[in-house]
Amino acid sequence: MDSIIRARDIQREFGDIRVLEGLDLDVRPGEFLAIVGRSGAGKSTLLAILGTHDLDHGGRLEISGRDTALLSPPELAALRREYLGFVFQDFHLLPELTALENVILPAVFSGRDLGTARTQAAEVLSRLSIRADETPTTLLSRGERQRVAMARGLANGPSVLMADEPSASLDAESEQTLFNLLDDLRREQGFALIAVIHSRAVLERADRVLELRDGILHEVD
Amino acid sequence: MKWTETRTALHLWNRGHWRDYVFSQGMLFVASLLLVFFIAIGLGVQNLLDRFLSTDLPAEQVRVTPSGVQAGFFQTESGGVEITEEARNELESSLLVQRIDPQIYARVPAYLKGLLGGQPYYTDITLEGVTGQFLGDSLLKDIDWSYTLADSADRFLPIILSENLLLLYNAGFAEPNDLIGLTPEGVLGIECTVTLGMSSIAEMDRPPITVRARIEATSRNMNLFAIGVPFEFVDQVNSMYIPDGTRRYSALVVTAKRAEDVPEIVRLVEEMGLRAETRRGIAQKAEILVGSVTAALSALAGAILLSALSSAIHTLVMDLRNRRFALGVLMALGTPHNRLAMIFAFQILFMSALTMILGAALGCLLAWGASSALLSLSSVLRVSVDSLAVFPIGWLAAGTGFMLLISTGIAYVFFGRILRTPVTRLLRP
Incomplete structure (x- = not known):
């Protein structure tokens, strides 16, 4: 099967520090790819590049067969909207909005039908055990906000969901519940999951585990 | 995008920021009000001076x-x-x-x-x-x-x-x-x-x-x-x-x-030890006085325009700067650029234009009110001029339009830069 993401010779420097040293990666549709590595290895940087949020990199990145270097900002936005979902390490929710509003935000701004978006968002939130009430996300716990961010990443029905340490704030039971749900959704919707993971229990669920070390990815058995 | 979605998008975008937004629009409102008020009253005062200092002495x-x-x-x-x-x-x-x-x-x-x-x-x-x-x-x-x-x-x-x-x-x-x-x-x-x-x-x-x-x-x-x-x-x-x-x-x-002989006659009169007044001489004296007042009013109007303009630019740019993070989140989620441009167009262009037009209208109204109040208090003014406020619509529209064009133009350049900024940089605290 063709790769949904194809990265070749990806390099990234911050001043004199080379974080990624010519990394290659192929992501197949529907697979769960776990990325591990020590702190500061460049895992978040890699996700930002794959998510087309960071464009200052070397090498070639193709998403759904399209070279991201050749795309204009509006085309990149369209690519993100159609193919990618993103869960940030710090969630990046808009604090003034409720959980439901944060989740429907991409749909609202994409001109999708509001009723449908609202129904779908309420359903995903419900499956993630978040109440779709009027509570601003600032009043939610860290774990709840993490799940809201997850729901928002899934809102546009992405082909690839990228999550930067999605279970970092969860206890073991909540973590298992979250990944059970993600597995279900992945089976239903067929999206690939690329997640930066630390939990050994979650790593066992992954189709592939890649360790980012010395700026390149190493397959872990 | 349907109106319901547009309204929801704007509603969500502004949630928690209404006070800042209203304040920034208030600044624009006051700026355009003051600009128009001072232009109208300034020109009115100039007219009044012209009226007092004019002469009907023929040129010859x-x-x-x-x-x-x-x-x-x-x-x-x-x-x-x-x-x-x-x-x-x-x-x-x-x-x-x-x-x-x-x-x-x-x-x-x-x-x-x-x-x-x-x-x-x-x-x-x-x-x-x-x-x-x-x-x-x-x-x-x-x-x-x-x-x-x-x-x-x-x-x-x-x-x-x-x-x-x-x-x-x-x-x-x-x-x-x-x-x-x-x-x-x-x-x-x-x-x-x-x-x-x-x-x-x-x-x-x-x-x-x-x-x-x-x-x-x-x-x-x-x-x-x-x-x-x-x-x-x-x-x-x-x-x-x-x-x-x-x-x-x-x-x-x-x-x-001949009118051109007037200076020679003036010289002759002054040689006789008498005083000579000409239309040009009176006009020159009036010009100096009216010119001084005009220069002072122009400087005042210029200062108001400059401060109103910088206030408007600062307000609009700060409004965008404060929302850099939110724009970054929307961009990261793949929000189409034209939707973001719609926010800009509505929030900055449309609302600012509306605010400035309302401010200018109120400025005109206040100038008219101030003029009426002053004229009702003083019959000297009343018999001299019909109004102490002058409303050159073209100039007022040009002043307000210039302010809107420059401020929103600079805001648009800033907005464009945000759209071209990599998302990771926008999301950086």
Whole structure:
């Protein structure tokens, strides 16, 4: 099967520090790819590049067969909207909005039908055990906000969901519940999951585990 | 994008930021209000000054006056050069002079009595004899300007009133005494009596004479306390009360053959030790004063425009800067650029334009209100100008439009930079 993401010779420097040293990666549709590595290895940087949020990199990145270097900002936005979902390490929710509003935000701004978006968002939130009430996300716990961010990443029905340490704030039971749900959704919707993971229990669920070390990815058995 | 989605998008986008947004729009509102208010009032003040300082002296005329201080019957001569018959003849003999219209003070005390708004009115006056050409042919063409005491039985003495005297009456007498203010047009046709040979402070040996008079015209070129009447009438009165007196003119209005000869005539007059006033000279004096006021008002308007502009730019740019993170989140989620542009267009362009138009409208309204209030308080202003606020729609629209264009233009450039900024940088704390 063709790769949904194809990265070749990806390099990234911050001043004199080379974080990624010519990394290659192929992501197949529907697979769960776990990325591990020590702190500061460049895992978040890699996700930002794959998510087309960071464009200052070397090498070639193709998403759904399209070279991201050749795309204009509006085309990149369209690519993100159609193919990618993103869960940030710090969630990046808009604090003034409720959980439901944060989740429907991409749909609202994409001109999708509001009723449908609202129904779908309420359903995903419900499956993630978040109440779709009027509570601003600032009043939610860290774990709840993490799940809201997850729901928002899934809102546009992405082909690839990228999550930067999605279970970092969860206890073991909540973590298992979250990944059970993600597995279900992945089976239903067929999206690939690329997640930066630390939990050994979650790593066992992954189709592939890649360790980012010395700026390149190493397959872990 | 349907209206419901658009409304929801704007509602969500502004949640928690309404106060900042309203404040920033309020700044724009006040900025455009102040700009328009000061332009309107500034131009109005300029008009008022123009009105006070203008002259109806034709370009080819020179008004010659004695070098001493004089005020008709209340004359305080200080030994300056007077306009004698010889001086008149000397000027008349110049090849550059086409005509001389003399003016002469009545050297007898006089007072004027009449009714103004039903109230009896009395004032000591000085009569100044002028020729029919004084106001120009067009203004006095319907008035029989010849008058002697022999006509007093069946004709009114025609009077030209000084507009400056009207201003003085309005400001110094009418207001404190709750009398009606007078406009130059409003006094035309008013009838009164003029008594010669007597006033509140002086009386001649010879019995006073009273004649019926009617105000036929007003002029900005009359001396303050003088009432213009036909020249021969004053000449006759002077001869009657002071038979051995020498004729001295209060002024000579010299008409040059060509307007370009005026400077040469001025030189001639000044060589004779007399004073010369020309339209150009008066205009130059007025220009200096009005120019100074205009420069001050322009500087004020410029400062307001600059501060309003920088305030508007700062407000709009800060509004965007404060939402960089939120824009970054939306961009990271793949929000189409045209939707983000829609936010910009609505929030910045449309609302700012609306705010500025409303501010400008209120500025006009306030200027109009301030003008009306000032005019209702002062009849001096009321008789001088119709309004203290001027609304040159083109200039006001240009000022407001310029402010909107520059501020939103810079905001748009800033917005464009945000859209081109990598998402990771926008999301950086």
